[in-house]
Amino acid sequence: MEFDYIVVGAGSAGCVLANRLTASGAHSVLLLEAGPEDRNLWLHIPAGYGRLYMNPKYYWGFETEPEEQLNGRTAVIPRGKVLGGSSAVNGLVYIRGQREDYDEWKALGNSGWGYDDVLPYFRKSEDQQRGADPYHGAGGPLGVSDPRDRHEVCDAFIAAAGEAGFPRNDDFNGRRQAGAGYFQATAKGGWRHSAATAFLKPARRRPNLTVLTEALTQRILLEGGEARGVEFRRGGAVLQARARREVLLCAGxxxxxxxxxxxxxxxxxxxxxxxxxxxxxxxxxxxxxxxxCNVWLAYRCTRPVTLNDYAGSLGGRIRMAARYALSRSGLLSQGPGYAGIFFATGERGTLPDMQVH
Structure with missing residues (x-):
């Protein structure tokens, strides 16, 4: 089999490239994904994150090597193995990063990667629930929204952060990242908006795009110092595909x-x-x-207002399901990341380098 472009990995980058490269209709594209189709309903319900977390059907089971600083223990590295990649299984939190990080890349010689260079592309790709402003776009393919419901525990958390001296921040992707507030999420209408939903699904009807799932790429075929194709395993068979133009490696x-x-x-x-x-x-x-890396801290709540209190009984689960079914709201409409704080420890001056959520 031969195509103009071969894209390895249907995660965030792979889905975007498959969409953009096939948009004109002039080029044929093969998109290879080691995981399955994203048909499981829990992949699309924001709270389904907890239901599927580290399920080997949808996650790679990566762990670090034993770490001396962790007393010889290992750490889990969650990576998605499904159409949409990690955007289909992550906590939905929409965080672009800080202006200074992009400007540092540019200063190292990566022309075109400064914050002012990439901001127009962030805005172009975004369908921001709040509407367009200097930092956000509307009408793009990727849905970005605020929580459909606020939670009293999170309200108290943000208020406590203010009392501790952290300023309120209602847009971590705006002028500054420091402060405390609610996260924006890659969600639309109460559903997860993964890269597969936002970018790949609209492109799959195009005849010049071929998507193969459960196809594990094993190596890149090199000829004369250039990538000319890939070798992959699918259904017990080892196959090869050739690229007339480029092989695009988007495997994470x-x-x-x-x-x-x-x-x-x-x-x-x-x-x-x-x-x-x-x-x-x-x-x-x-x-x-x-x-x-995440460090988990557990606290006991003195009032029955946590997710565990709602989901811990049959009646609570029925009420959650009914509310979501009727209005796409409630706890099922929200991923695990509700609210957080970004602050500086001083190692990078005043730039935030720590997150609490």
Whole structure:
């Protein structure tokens, strides 16, 4: 099989690329996804996050190596394995990052990646419930909304943050990120709005787009120093696909470097140790990943107002389901991330480097 473009991975980047590359109708695109279709209803209900968390059908079971700083323990790295990738299984929190992070990339020589360079694309992609403003767009493919219901525990949390000196912030994706407030979510009309829903679903009717699920890419086919195709496993068979133009690697922070290494691109000593012919010795491939880790703190609430109180009884669950079915509101319409605080510890000056939620 042969296509103009082959996109490996149907996560956030892969779904966007599949949409944009097929929009003109001039190019054929193959999109490969190792996971299944996103047909499970719980993938689309925001509170379904808790129902499916780390389900091996929809998640890769990644863990870190034992960490000395964690007393030899490992940490789970949740990564989505389904159409939409991690955007189909994450906590729905819509956070772009800080202006200074993008400007730092630009200062390192990445022209076109400064905050003012990428902001128009954020606005173009967004269908913001609040409407358009200098930081947000309306009418784009990706639904972004405020919580459909406020919760008294979160209201108290935000009020307490104010008493502790943290300013109120009603838009973490606006002029500044620091402060306390409610998160915006990748949700629309009470449903999760994953990259598959927002970008891939509208494109799937196009005849120049082929989507193969449960197709695990094993390596990139290199010829003359260029990527010319991919080898993938599907249904017990090992298949190859050729790219007339480009292979676009969108397999995520873990598996993109892994696929490069399996294809012979990476630290030469490591590849030789695993019997992989070295095509290009690049020591940085597979190194330098930084991720935010969660530390869970548990508190006992003195009043019966938590999610556990609502979901812990049959009657509560029936009321939650009925409210969601009738109005797409209530606790089922909200992911696990309701409200939070961004603040600076001082290691980066006044820039926030810590999040509580």
């Amino acid at each position: 922070a873990i598996q993109s470097p892994q696929l490069l290494q399996l294809s012979g691109i990476g630290p030469g000593e490591l590849l030789q140790r695993h019997g992989i012919p070295v095509r290009r010795d690049l020591p940085g491939v597979g190194r330098g990943l930084r991720d935010h």
